[in-house]
Amino acid sequence: MSRYEAVIGLEVHVELKTETKLFCGCSTEFGQAPNTQVCPVCLGLPGSTGVLNKKVVELAARAGLALNCKIGAYTWFDRKNYYYPDLPKGFQISQVFRPIAYQGYLDIEVDGRDKRINITRAHIEEDPGKLVHSSGSIMTSSSSFVDYNRSGMPLIEIVSEPELRSGAEAKAYLEKLKAILEYTGVSDVKMEQGSLRCDANVSVRPAGTAALGTKTEIKNMNSFRAVQRAIEYEVDRQIDVLEDGDRVVQETRAWDENKGITMSMRSKENPDYRCFIEQEVSPIELSDEWIEDLRVTIPELPDARRKRLVAEHGLPAYDAGVITSSLSLAEFFDATLEKFPDAKKISNWIMGELLRLLNARGMELGESKITPAGLASLLKLIEKGSISNKIGKEVFEAMFQEGKEPAQIVKEKGLSQISDEGQLTQIIAEVIDKNPKSVADFQSGKEQAIGFLVGQVMKATRGQANPGVVNAMLREKLAE
Amino acid sequence: MTVSEKDVEQLAFFSRLDLTAEDKAAYTKSLNTILDYLAMLKELDTGAVEPAAHVLPVKNVFREDSLRQGLERELALANAPEVEEGAFVVPRIV
Amino acid sequence: MRLHTLPVHRLGELMERKEFSSEELVRNYLEHISRVEDEIKALVTVTEEAALAQARAVDEKRARGEEISPLAGIPMAITDNICTEGVKTTCASRMLYNFVPPYDADAAARLKRAGAVLMGKCSMDEFSIGPAEEKSGFFSARNPFAPEAAPGGPSGGAAAVAAGEAAFTLGSDTAGSLRRPAAFCGVIGFKPTYGRVSRYGLISYASSLDQIGPFTRDMTDLALVLNIICGRDAKDSTSAAVAVPDFNKSLINDVKGLKIGLPKEYLAGAEPGVAARVREAAGKLEELGAVCEEVSMPHTAYALPAHYIISSAEASSNLARYDGVRYGLRVDAGDVLGMFSKTRSRGFGEEVKTLIMLGTYVLGAANYNDYYVKALQARTLVRQDFDRAFEKFDCLITPASPAIAHRKGKETADPLAARLSKTCSVPVNLAGVPALSLPFGMVEGLPVGLQFITRHFGEEILLRVGYTLQQNTDQTRLKPGLAC
Known part of the structure; x- marks a missing residue:
């Protein structure tokens, strides 16, 4: 029994299955040429204003219901302010203060044990664009390229409580989450196309204690297996750090799939996103009736x-x-x-x-x-x-x-099975002629010898003979 | 003084602004003047008052999930300071 | 004929009677612009050729006997923070010195469809926030009533109408930029209810406060322009799904029985000359059958600090998109952080930077509750003042500005001092209610503006009161002393 306990929470970003983006009518199709699915809204051009895609609200609420969440009767959007070249407005529109879904759970099973993992919240937000580095020359090129096709794609971020205790539990959680989202038609959940992305918050603490240790955030995991491996690595690393008498540094770490390790990306400079209510998008009010109507459309999970x-x-x-x-x-x-x-x-x-x-x-x-x-x-x-x-x-x-x-x-x-006795009679006769010892064995009471003879017939028919029929015919012939 | 030059340096960083030493002193002065004035709000009793969230009680303004023609790529990139291979170019991000 | 002083509806009548064509009218305006623009500095861009082409298209339509709008062929100008497709839109900022929008603002598109002819883009304060920095190639408009007096606030739009450079203009109002400049320049400025005119294509300063509206020469023109620009726009979530009346029908010369409140807090802070004109106007309205009474709006004093905090917070976020990546100015640096900071430092003027840092401060985790939330609570209280007043009154009368236009230099570069002159205008933005700024005589040779305020979507009452005053006094039509 380890002297330490791992405390893991997952933040999963899921791209919703819509035709168009969150606040504009641009296509969400994957894999198109850079900046061909953009408009003033998702490029953040001065003066542009967006309007909420109704389907997003429906899919996000569906996901919430399928994850046993409460659905917010009145929710709205907020701005999360930070600067990055892939973020065209200098802020991300998200639901910080009032998520559309909250207080849910899903059940997992690991090593035959059932466990309930609570879900803190699921909220709607927009994806930023994508930074692309010039072809192959990442070390030498002095530039990066920005493609805004992904900018404004509708996401839900599903945040679990830190109740997972191992990489295996995390993987089971993700598999269950993926299945639920697929069942409900909320997302394509294709990790390789980025329609499901997962970050893990990992900390360790002495077993049996309640206070949380310092956590790190692990990014860049491209499969469920990678999530499990990265968490297992990170838990071991943190335990080693503590065992050495050092302190875990709060930071973001990237999983390196090839080396099988996590590496420090940047220390978290106390981000202050200065969130406040987004005024340019309308709040969402969902009636009990609407929610109940939606609930009955949730398929068997x-x-x-x-x-x-x-x-x-x-x-x-x-x-x-x-x-x-x-x-x-x-x-x-x-x-x-x-x-x-x-x-x-x-x-x-x-x-x-x-x-x-x-x-x-x-x-x-x-x-x-x-x-x-x-x-x-x-x-x-x-x-x-x-x-x-x-x-x-x-x-x-x-x-x-x-x-x-x-x-x-x-x-x-020509694979049809030979059950035709006429066809088999000839072959059986040949097998009996060629294997006098086995025939004698069988006749002297060695029951298992019949198996060898059946096998020889099957071999001669390249497996197409019906073994039951062969067995019966052999017994009949040898009894003569 | 509500904000020090050090605070203003931090605000400038969060706002992605470069300030010279001279700037820093000037902005510190004007920000303090403004903040001193804004302090008058403190005397207002707002105990149980609901903060005004949205201007009008407008809600559920939605759009159907149907495609709309966006910008031709050429037009999307037309105002960009630097463009290459159909993308916006920025200094390399490590 | 001095065409550039006539109101829109007169120009329309004359074109209908074939007195002159739209092309002739536009040429007349272009000539006038070339005469006065050096002195007025109301237009940062003049779209001469496009204007002539547009005018000819209207003339052809008229010749074919097609039905055309009352604004068809009328020269207009649009403030430079409202996007115009293919025409540079700069917000008077070095940051957007070369920005050409690939789309029209909804209001601009509606006016174009109605056949109004775009003469050019109006000068303004940088991002409507602080004085355009002349060193960056932009400039502030001058007041046609006295070139040495500032027009007040971001407004080539008011100066252009007063000086006859456009028959009407479109501007925006976040803290009074439609109403105060109108008052200073002796023209009408109108801030519709928040949501009445689409904000699509209006470059955001403070999203919860910004609203597009017109400057016009008289109340009839105001109704004509509002009829075109108001209405729901599916591209703007804040655009209201409220039926738009025919504002021509609100031009009723009768105020009998209307209850008009005089908020004492607004009058107490006004210069004596201005307050006297407001009382005089109220007296006139009583004479015409309205009932005027004093009313208290106890939270008025808190509107300004609340507005300061909210507008700075929203501006700090709205102006974050100017980073040198997708449009506008870029100052190169070796890394992204350096490029962002250098671009923004050089692109924004001093007051814009101050406001951005103030907004960053009030939204910071440590100050959020003390400043931002507190300001939102104050906003609720200010709004409740209005709600209570409108239970009793049909509208309120106040000064549009507590003072007349300052002689040049007096309204200083001190951002706080500039803000303090907006006490009468900012409560309206906080509450999202509509307000009319109507000229009413002069003090010391400079125009005075009245402000009428009413409840959300109650614009009709403002048109009725303004029209009645216009028809019954000679105080609402002021002629600039300048050779315009």
């Missing part, structure tokens, strides 16, 4: 869905957890189940082949060509005995890549 899969379909809790960790997977499961009513078999194929292929290729489910109807057809072919389980895996991979019907693949590749 991951936890409920997982419990349902266990209760209704008898899936193991682990399987159900994996399948419901992503909405697309859960929907894939349900759709397959409609056409092939064996939940456990479907789950085995999803947990086995599907996730194996997705992980191996680093793909999203939507990028593969497999469909629920396709998987259902495949499982029916196996059930009918038209193909073996083993051949099924081969067919699955072809479906995953090419998206063809399984029956067509079986036909094209």
Whole structure:
């Protein structure tokens, strides 16, 4: 047992799934040429004034409800003042004093233990632009470039209470958060496109004490795995500092993925953002009725869905957890189940082949060509005995890549299982001729010898024979 | 004196202004004159008075989430002091 | 014909009767501008060619018999903090010396659509905050009534109308910049209710206080211009979804039964000559059937410090965008911090810098409650003074400025002294209510302005009272002594 306890809080920025920016009608599409999605508002041109995107309010409130938050009946926007070249107005419009959602929670499970993590708040704010360094010559170039395409993109920042105690808990929290946001249609939650970004506040304290230690803020983590690793590194580093009798410095540190360490970025010069109410954007008043109408549109969330899969379909809790960790997977499961009513078999194929292929290729489910109807057809072919389980895996991979019907693949590749006794009689006779020792063993009572003979028939048919049929025919023949 | 030259130096930094020594003395003087005057607000009893948040009780002014033509890039960059490869150029940020 | 002294509605009638074309009118104005501008210094930019082209377009429309607005073909000018597409908009600051907006302010766009002809951009105080620094190539307008007297506040707009350089102009009002200069220059200035005119394209000084409004030569013109510029704008969140009346119908020559309050705190602080003119106007209105009574607005004295704090706070934030990255001045330096600081130090004038630092101070964590929150509370109290007064009165009458225009040099560069002369105007901005500044005679050869204030969106009553005074006295039309 460590003598120290880690205290971790996460600040997660999530880009909302809208067509247009927070205060102007510019597109939010990712990956366009620099400064092609800008207007006077998001460039902060003198005299420009923006108007709040209604969809943002709806999505932010949806996220709040899905995270069990209270929704502010009357909230507004504030200005956070600081200077940076990517911040076109010299202030960021955010909700400092009255967040749209507050006092929520989400439940995580780590090492079989359930834990509730409280959420302090979720508030709406605008993204700054992006600093780009000239191609490849970051060390030599004397300039940086500013692209304001991202400026004014709608974000919610979700702030957890400092109740996480390990990197693993942080990762579990992020996975659950991501699933919830995906389920509710709030965000695409693509970390690689920056639509989900996470900063971690980390401190350590002697186990059993209540006072908080000095914290550091960790940035620049580009995957959930990186968040876990960075936190684990940082916790160890802080413990080492304390063990050496030194003090942790309050600072911002950057995670270096390659070196696997955090490095000091800048000491926090006591930022004073001089926040005050934004006058150029209207406050938001949400009626109880509006909130309740929105609440009923929140779909079944991951936890409920997982419990349902266990209760209704008898899936193991682990399987159900994996399948419901992503909405697309859960929907894939349900759709397959409609056409092939064996939940456990479907789950085995999803947990086995599907996730194996997705992980191996680093793909999203939507990028593969497999469909629920396709998987259902495949499982029916196996059930009918038209193909073996083993051949099924081969067919699955072809479906995953090419998206063809399984029956067509079986036909094209000649993979159909041989159950025709006429065809098998000849092969069985040959196997008996070639393996007199095994035949004798079996006839003298060595039951396991039959397995070897079945195997030889399967080998001769390149796995296409139906093993049950082969077994029965062999026994019949040897009994003669 | 409400603010010292040291305070003014800090205010100038937060405001991204460079002040010469001469400037600093002059701004310290004028800021103190103003702050002395503003001190009269202290005598006003505002105990339970609600701070005025917004000018008019306007709320829920929204826009539909529909695309609007922005600026052509050329026009977006037209007023920029320095431009390269379709972007605004600033001294290198480390 | 001395066209440049005629009101808009007369010019419109004459063009309708084919006495002259818009092009002729615009040429006439351009000639007049070239005669007087050196002395008046009301225009920082003159858009001669575009103006002539616009005028010709209106003439063609008229020739085709198309329906045109009462402002069609009328020469106007717009203050240089209101964006005009393709025409330099500088806020009289070195910071924006070369800024060409790619868009029109909503109010400017409405006037253009109505066919009003843009003659140029009016000079102003830097960002409406402090005197334009002549060393940066900008200048302050002179008062056509006495070139040695300052026009008061940021306003080429008032001087241009008084001197006949434009038939009407558009300006903005954060602390009285439409009302005080109008009073000093003997023209009408009007600050609509906050939200009545879109602020889209008005370069922000203090967002919760700024409002666009016109300078005009008479009340009829005021109604014509308001009819065009007022109304909801989907681009500005603070623009009010309140129906706009036809202000021509508010030009009623009758004040019988109207209750008009005289706030004693406003009169107590005024120069005796000015106070006397206000009482005289009140007497005239009583004669015409209104009921005038004194009223107390006890928090008036706190309006100025509250306004000082709120405007500095908002300005410090609104002016943060001027960093040399996207537009305007840049002073190069090796790193971003240096570039920002050098650019801002050179780009802003002294008073602007003072105000920015003051705003930074009052918003600072250590001072926030003592200054900023306190000022917002005072703002509530000032507003409640108005609410109470309007329970009883239809409108209030006060001086537009406690003093007449200062002879040059008297309204000094001391920012505090300049602020102290705004006691009568800033409460209106804090409360967001509308106010009319109407000339009413002279003192020591310089014009005096009355201020009429009413409740939110109650502009019609102001037009009615102003029109009645205009029709029943000869005090509201003042002619500058200068050869304009």
